[in-house]
Amino acid sequence: MSLTVWNIESIKDVAEMLGIGNLADEPAAAIAMDLEYRIHQVVQEATKFMVHSKRTVLTSADISSALRTLNVEPLYGFNNSRPLEFHEAAVGAGQNSLYYLDDEEVDFEKIINAPLPKVPRNISYSAHWLAIEGVQPAIPQNPTPSDHTVGEWASKGTSGVMPGASTAAKEARNGVTSMDNVEIKPLVRHVLSKELQLYFERITSALLDETNVELRDAALSSLRDDPGLHQLLPYFIMFLSDSVTRNLGNLVVLTTLMHMAWALLDNPNLFVEPYVQQLMPSILTCLVAKRLGSDPNNHEHYALRDLAAFLLGIVCDRFGNVYYTLKPRVTRTALKAFLDNTKPYSTHYGAIKGLKTMGKEAIRVLVVPNIKVYEVLVRKTLEKGNEEEIYEANKCMDALYDALLLLRDDQLPNQRTLPPNASGLLEKNVGSLMAEKIMKENDTSLLLGLLE
């Protein structure tokens, strides 16, 4: 009995082919063992080539390379174009079957006119978007929405039969861990480095700290100038809107938060555009909220409203072209707040400031025709209201006057004279209260602009 997988008989057959008639069993067995060793050697060497080529299938090219490194004469004529087919030869009963390679004769004509095998693609480079602002565009290179279901992504490469997401989840729940379920990770995970997380915490706590002005300023200037904060931007925006709703009674914090919004808008390295929608409510809140700050007699909230209006102007100027509904929506909100006489003066003030940032046309078309109606409300307050209310009403009139200044006609004021009944016309246009105010200032260019 032989110790090898190679039959002594086949060794003897080959020996016979080479003219050695009667090979003894012993040398035949030795040769068989050596043969097995050599074949192991070749296969082992070929496997190395396969592994280094990052393949999992051993090819005839690997064997050729192995033979070359082992300094063995190469075997010619083997390639992958056609699988080798062994045919079984019928031999007498009781004997091992004989296998042979089918080696038919072919016509050259047939070879020459045979169709070419599949022509592989050329190696080329191209660019495509993996994601734009966190959104994967629907192009062939990207996974389709159906790939996003949990689990399938991770198990795709590991098994031919893909378990459905539901079964995978069920198995996981039952505590059965198969190979496919081990590495299921959510597809999109925002990875923030430790340093960025630390930075975020430092900045937010500095901003909310009312006592340490220096630290706050440092935080704001860092937000204004530092590069590399983009990853944190969504978190900052979220923090901003959260904090605004939570700190409506705290003027200092609200002002700081508006400064923060300003800093974020100012930072040349940040791309705020996608977050404008989330940013707007915070700014508008600081503009037209009924009450900002805990003390109603504290008048500092006007400064905050001015700041919010200023930011509104920045946002509308910069993103008005991209979000074409932004300006009309803001204008509508402000106008509604201005015309609603159940709202307090503080809201009116913010609304007027907001409308002013919308530009000359908004003032001319939306504000001027309504001043006369608004005057009724103001008059009532001036007659019956307490000191605080009168102050607020006056503040609104000042804001209105300020807005009207936009309408000043600066063109050639010297060559045009006021009509004799200017005061009367003005009163008809904007009401007596405002007319009085304007006449007092005696601003010719404003008068001309309004009377036009």
Added chain:
Amino acid sequence: MEETQIDELYFSLMRIFCSQTLRAAGIDRTKVSLLNSFTDITIRYIRLLSETAMAKAEVGRRSCCDLGDLRLAMEEIGLLNGSEEDVKTLVEWFNGPQVAELRRVSGFVQDSETQVKPKDWLTSLIQKQIRVSGPERFYETVFSASNEEEDVKDS
């Protein structure tokens, strides 16, 4: 997988060339294994020749090999013995009846008055396939680069 595909393609192209060579020598049919072996040996031979020529070029600090490198390589692998007569013999063989027959068999179109550029069988084959199955078959494949050149020259 790409790599084996490309190997396969080049092997079958070379097999066509070898069939034509054998045909030019007056042989009409062989066993498949013999043809494959012959093709394999031809590939190995050309590879050896070009690798040797490249080695010579690198010794001369050139990035492309020139005719001198090729001649040195031919001498090294024993195709030429280095004498001038030997080179003349090779040139004579190249212009001789054997190569002419090879050209005729492979359908090589000699440059004539109508044809500006001589066409080899591979170009004709690709153009034939483009006519049959449309040019999409070769878009962005290993053949597309040579096709584009072709188009530029044609136009």
